[in-house]
Amino acid sequence: MNKIAMSAAPFRRTKSLSVAACALILGTVATSQAGVSDGVRPTDRVSVLAAFHQARQAVRPSGGGFEARNDGQRWTSQFDGRGVTVMPDSGSWTWGLELVRYGTGEHRVFATEPAAARGEGSKLTYEWSPALEEWFVNDDRGLEHGYTVHRRVGATPLELELRIRGGLEPRVSGDARDVRFVDGDGRTVVSYSGLTVFDATGKNVPARFDLVDLHLRLSIDDAAARYPLTIDPVVQQAYLKASNTDGGDTFGYSVAVDGDTAVIGAYGERSSATGVNGNESDNSLFSAGAAYVFVRSGSTWSQQAYLKASNTDSPDQFAFSVDVSGDTIVVGAPLEMSLATGVNGSQGNVAPAVGAAYVFVRSGSTWSQQAYLKASNSFFGDEFGTAVAIDGDTIVVGAHKEDSAATGVNGNQADNSELDSGAAYVFVRSGSTWTQQAYLKSSSNAALPGHAGDNFGASVAVSGDTVVVGAWDEPSDLTGINGSGGGAAVGSGAAYVFVRSGATWSPQAYVKASNTDVGDEFGWSVAISGDTMVVGAPWEDSSATGVGGNEADNLTDRSGAAYVFLRTGSTWTQQAYLKASNTGTLDSFGSVVGVDGDSLIVSSPYEFSNATGIDGDQSDNSASGAGAVYLFTRSGATWTQQAYLKASNTESEDRFGYSAAVSGGTIVAGALQEDSSASGVGGNEGDNSAMSSGAAYVFAVADLDGCPGAGQPMLTAPASATSSWGIQCPAPTTSCAFGPVILFGECSPIALPVPPPIGCGVCGLLVNPSWGTLSDGAVVGPGLLPGFTFCVQCGCVANAGCIDLSRVLEIVVGP
Secondary structure, eight states, X not given: OEEEOOOOOOOOOOOSEEEOOOOOTTSXXXXXXXXXXXXXXXXXXXXXXXHHHTTOOOEXXXXXXXXXXXXXXXXXXXXXXXXXXXXXXXXXXXXXXXXXXXXXXXXXXXXXXXXXXXXXXXXXXXXXXXXXXXXEEEETTXXXXXXXXXXXXXXXXEEEEEEEEESOEEEEOTTSSOEEXXXXXXXXXXXXXXXXXXXXXXXXXXXXXXXXXXEEEEEEOOTTOOSOOEEOSEEEEEEEOOTTOOTTOOTTSEEEEETTEEEEEETTOOOXXXXXXXXXXXXXXXXXXXXXXEXXXXXXXEEEXXXXXXXXXXXXXXXXXXXXXXXXXXXXXTTOOOOOOSBSOOOOOOSTTXXXXXXXXXXXXXXXXXXXXXXXXXXXXXXXXXXXXXXXXXXXXXXXXXXXXXXXBSOOOSOOOSTTOBEEXXXXXXXXXXXXXXXXXXXXXXXXXXXXXXXXEXXXXXXXXXXXXXXXXXOBOOOSBSOOSOOBOTXXXXXXXXXXETTEEEEEEEEOOTTOOTTOOTTSEEEEETTEEEEEETTOOOOOOSBSOOOOOOOSTTOBEEEEEEEETTEEEEEEEEOOTTOOTTOOBTSXXXXXXXXXXXXXXXXXXXXXXXXXXXXXXXXXTOOEEEEEEEETTEEEEEEEEOOTTOOTTOOEEEEEEEETTEEEEEETTOOOOOOSBSOOOOOOOSTTOOEEEEEEXXXXXXXXXXXXXXXXXXXXXXXXXXXXXXOXXXXXXXXXXXXXXXXXXXXXXXXXXXXXXXEEEEEOGGGOEEESOEEEOSOOOTTOEEEEEXXXXXXXXXXXXXXXXXXXXBO
């Protein structure tokens, strides 16, 4: 390790209030202004600086003010010394804001002219007074807007009054945390949202928007706040509708996302089109079904393709299930009627509810069907395609009503003596050719030898060489992993793990809840990412809330739960028991689960609150069946709820969260019974003239824990003011061009997402250049004061567009 003598430089916590109103225009995401100190050796410094500053969109002087070009949003922002005006490349609208006054009551100060305006990189700052700064940050995802209040101005609440520029009409959400600006047709053009304020301890500070005399007023109840405040790092990025919206289409019944590609299924869609981008307007085939592909550029989503089966028919329910991996999409149609077997067989309609799955691939921006998948033992009523999952060149398809009495892998498919026992089928691709690799069934149990009615295959998931299959009606009363014997607990449910070695699959684990009970339906939903598995039980009954609560009381009927399991080697153990933060009767928390690295989502499509957006009021319960999605994140082995997500247009019975998916920093949630007649992206959410047309909502999420699987810096000995101790970086999760390096600085109140091109990490500290940045490791000698507190984070340049950052370690120097 390189050695350094670290001086006891003064550590000053800022005594200012950072009020981040965060103008999240068309889904902007809050970004940190991370920097790199002069302590990096020259070769390191060039690479690190290049990664930090590449593709940043700078604010430049223009016509006595400043200007910032935003290619991701296709607009230009002009700053005239009083405020900002946004002008799109095309379109007849303009939009902007300017500060009019701030403070409260008799202490209200008129904002006449800033004392200074300065542009630094992608950030513009107006210095209104010694008490107040206003700032804007421009990046691909939009324009972030906030304020820093250095000292209290009058009594609470703090109020900021803004004049609205342009001709768009403001509409404040029901919970007063979001403002949509709509054009004359009611179409949302600009979203100014995400008003969630945290203090330095992470406490949520009450804040709201109001319209007063055509001005926008931002009120913050800062009486008990500790400075500084910052914003919630989760924001809604898009409101998606079908290109051919119609009542009863159930757009959002199924969703999937991978990177910048989202797929939304609408099994009730009725056109007779076939293939890709056919005629979507005829409505002649009830429940034929369709899938819609959306792609993101910057933060802007647009529809890329409209997918239909190659043998469209009624009521096939094409897109009852969907999944996506890279440039490949798989779509299930469980009521499709051909009796073909294997891959690319005859597509004639001869038997009800046999089921099929369809594989589509993308070349450039063009999609085409690559394969038509059928079970190796197709039979009427099996509903092959009820569930689908894909990872790379492996697809899993569930058929929860398949009837054979086989157990394990590749057993006898032909006997049909166990009605609705269920099966799952694994397909693999070589080049462009798909073949069936395995036929999976539940494992045997001597105490309960029959599997009729288990519904094995009702949910499936795949990650690498591991497949998880849920059987929500499995009836044993066992708990935990790989139990045997026991008695009956009808409908308690189970999940089964299979692993692949070469081309051979074998069972690895039989998984039950830690509080198995009759009717819990454990296994209704399953998800897996690497060695982390999540299983949902939407009819579990405890009244616990949060993580690790009392799971035994059964006082809240069908509130639901989710269970997290971790694999070490080949051994699985339960890591967490998750409940909603607002557990309620019949909420069905656990109906959908998803996991990607250390981010996990659980949906509750029957949840009752009338909140909208992010972290709204969970307690009102005035919108039955509105639905919610909960985001949990893991640090070490500890899971915590990070966000409570609701639709931007919450209404009773919309079923927000009936489907949900997570990929990296993106969450997509479907609401199959949402009623607006809008079409495309960002339309009018409020008209309710197309009953159960359905919608999907995209949220951008800050990765608060570094790269998936990333470790944390370690101390070689306790931090001491009188003896030597060291800091050592964990092994990076990706190959480094050099490094790792250690970044020193002040601890950030929350971890802030690092903007592109550093998309694989976060900035959990405020880098202090005077403290230096070192390569590899560091030995710290005596001399720091007891109680001195700082943070360190390790990172390496993984490639030209990514810095792999560890988690942040807070260090408190002892005696």
